[in-house]
Amino acid sequence: MKRVSLVFTLAVAAAFSIQAASAQTLKTVKDRGMLSCGVSQGLPGFSTPDDKGNWTGLDVDICRALAAAIFDDPTKVKFVPLSAKDRFTALQSGEIDVLSRNTTWTLSRDTSLGANFTGVTYYDGQGFLVKKSLKVNSALELNSASVCVQTGTTTEQNLADYFKSNNMKYEVIAFGSNDEAVKAYESGRCDVFTTDVSGLYADRLKLANPADHAVLPEVISKEPLGPMVRHGDDQWFDLVKWTLFAMVDAEELGITQKNADEMAKSDKPEFKRVFGSDGNFGESLGVTKDWVSRIIKAVGNYGESFDRNVGAGSKLGIARGLNQLWNKGGIQYAPPIR
């Protein structure tokens, strides 16, 4: 059992190491020549292997961007698929360097897991998927329904809160993995499947007849999803945080995968800072001067990654919504590189 072995690694590491809080993640990654990145077991749009076995998705791009910044090679990533309940133990035990697995940022996770969130890659919220044949138009009509969920997520608590505050009864059936929960929903064991709305769109694609299922309009929670790193290594924390910021800033400046080389020649001071011809921002993060252009050439800016994986250019076709840049009506905002 993977979980038990992870817990065992954690227990042994905590019990026998003299200084468990290793402050040298970047050095360890460089020495290993490979970034170890925790992802989901297959959530289209966020982290899923394609038909050739290459991992793709928004969460995957964060890890590829990180590998590009460190090694100038986005393929130097080992992806570790994790179930929802194994993910934190894997990070704590040092099995992975960064957890990029559609994980909701909450206060308790930020404080009690020995890990920190580095930013928000996707602003999400929890929703409900139902069969159209049930003729349900609102989540408030779900009294006495059976609900399938994946165990070990914030979803179960949101669900309990929502039904309780609306005085509705329900039955929850919690499965160890997302795929099993979806399969039970499809077989009719449950009336409703619930997870983050982005996940509902992704999982609907896996059903036999996606058109027979509808996502209800209610969004019952705030689910800011983001990458996590271990406590106690500020250098690594900064690098992961600024990798995402660089992608968002690049979109704001109009730097794309295609025009990156051209833009690098620009005389504008902000472009000179971003591309490293002015200042030593890359070095202060522990990587090279051209870190931003490495990232953008590998995975593109935030908007490109979004469109390719979950947005208009993908099968999911999710609108930008809250994830649009702050100056275009959304709330994606990154501090400046200067």
Next chain:
Amino acid sequence: MSIEPRRPPPQFVARLRRALGGRAGWNGFVFQILFVAALVWIGYEIVANARANLESQRIASGFGFLRNNAGFDVSMTLIPYSGSDPYTRVFLVGLLNTLLVSILGIFFATVIGFMVALGRLSPNWLLSRISGAYVELIRNLPLLFQILFWYLAVLAALPNPRQSISLFGVFFLSNRGFIVPKPIGNPGLEPFALALVVAIVAALLLHRYARRQLFESGRLITIWPYMAGLLIGLPLLTSLLTGAPVTFEIPELKGFNFSGGSRLIPELVALLVALSTYTAAFIAEIVRAGIQSVHTGQMEAGSSLGLSRGSTLRLIVMPQALRVILPPLTSQYLNVTKNSSLAVAIGYPDLVSVFAGTALGQTGQAIEIIAMTMAVYLLISLVTSAIMNFYGWRLGRSLGA
């Protein structure tokens, strides 16, 4: 007649020395104390170091989280539970669900296992081949695969609640489970229960009396009409006097699901079917080995006494076979409990699913939760094997071994 010289009674100190220090005397004793002290010290250092490290990484540790609110719901609970109960309650809910499926699984596995073993040894060609095929098919397929098969097969075969199969309008079968009327106690329940207990005790006494008569005077008394009269008549008479002991709440389809009534969820059924059929295949082989280990002469002796095949098996062969059967049977019982943790795959809320799954995911306190879960499985296994060892000891005593 041989006479052994009586040994001089050992001195108290010498006896103590031997008990504590073995042959090495007091020196050995001192070494043992030092060794234990060193072990305790190492253990303490490990725990203290782990705590310090977790603290420096700011990972929450300790068992304080058990008092926090769980905040999630569970589909099947044997005790009242709601989301505002603490994690200790979740632990208890999961533990009881694990015990339920283990005990039922052990019971059904034993029944099926003995039947298959007898079928396999039967002189009937067809029966013995079918039993053999059952054993070879079931024990050679992975258990997780069988659990998923039963779950998805059961779900696929059953209709949704609006088209559920109804028996007499009170029992309903659908992919939400088997829904039966729920008994609700009336004032007549207590006298009824009392009458039932009295009837059972009286029936047992009657059985003992008849048995003693048979052994002492060789008189065979037919007691079953009296027993039936006691067991059915007495409670019936009481309920006629005091009114019906229970009334039934009939389930009704409301909205998506049935409300009212009691429900057997499909997850429990699938897990139970898979666990008991799987373990039964192993038990069948163990029982067959046990029966075949008894000399065939015993069977022949039984039939020459005029006993039927069934009576010979029950009275002569089985008690001897049980001595061979019990130890490996105990291992199978332990396996049922441990294998029940595969429940998480089909969403049955056992200990691993709700406590080492959801609660772990929400608190992140992996070391504490996994340690508690492992301790529980260890305890259940130790208790099971203690019970089986006690049974084996009694059996050995009664056989005069």
